[in-house]
Amino acid sequence: MQILKKEIAIEVYDSEVELCAEDQNLLALAKEAMECAYAPYSRFLVGCVLLLENGILVKGNNQENMAYPSGLCAERVAIFYAGANYPGVAVKTMAIVAKAKDYEITNPIVSCGACLQSLTEYEKQFGKPIRTILQGEGGKIWIAKQGTLAFMPFQFHVEELKR
Numbered sequence: 148m149q150i151l152k153k154e155i156a157i158e159v160y161d162s163e164v165e166l167c168a169e170d171q172n173l174l175a176l177a178k179e180a181m182e183c184a185y186a187p188y189s190r191f192l193v194g195c196v197l198l199l200e201n202g203i204l205v206k207g208n209n210q211e212n213m214a215y216p217s218g219l220c221a222e223r224v225a226i227f228y229a230g231a232n233y234p235g236v237a238v239k240t241m242a243i244v245a246k247a248k249d250y251e252i253t254n255p256i257v258s259c260g261a262c263l264q265s266l267t268e269y270e271k272q273f274g275k276p277i278r279t280i281l282q283g284e285g286g287k288i289w290i291a292k293q294g295t296l297a298f299m300p301f302q303f304h305v306e307e308l309k310r
């Protein structure tokens with residue numbers, strides 16, 4: 148028997164002032180995107196901004212639907228838009244923020260499994276992690292340089308499926 152271990156590392160910052168200007172800007176843009184979320188059912192707003200390697204910024208937010216499962220998370224709205232409009236361009240950094248209309252989100256919110264799975268496909272495509280910045284409505288900020296691996300250490304990936 149052996150034990151398989153993977154180490155994850157997440158940087159924790161107390162506030163935006165500790166971040167570089169680029170990261171501060173990404174968080175500000177993610178908040179802008181969050182305010183445009185369409186979330187009348189959950190009243191939980193998520194904003195996501197991707198900084199592509201060519202400098203282009205792609206924004207996404209959650210889009211809900213009366214038929215609940217038809218809605219889509221902010222991260223997948225953003226990453227699928229990037230994949231559709233900028234194929235072949237890697238994502239360098241992603242910032243995700245969340246707020247609820249009826250209570251306070253004081254901690255960073257980690258993406259759901261379906262979003263992590265979708266994001267990991269793009270990381271694999273380009274052979275590099277998407278550096279991820281997370282924040283709630285304010286407060287502590289998490290930065291994961293390992294990208295989705297930090298939140299989903301064992302991922303579904305079967306290279307052969309591409310053939």
Ligand code: THU
Pocket residue numbers: 186189191192193208209210211218219220221222257258259262
């Ligand atoms: N949501 C996201 O946008 N991203 C996630 O990673 C998890 C959840 C959205 C989906 C839904 O509109 C609302 O948050 C509540 O689940």
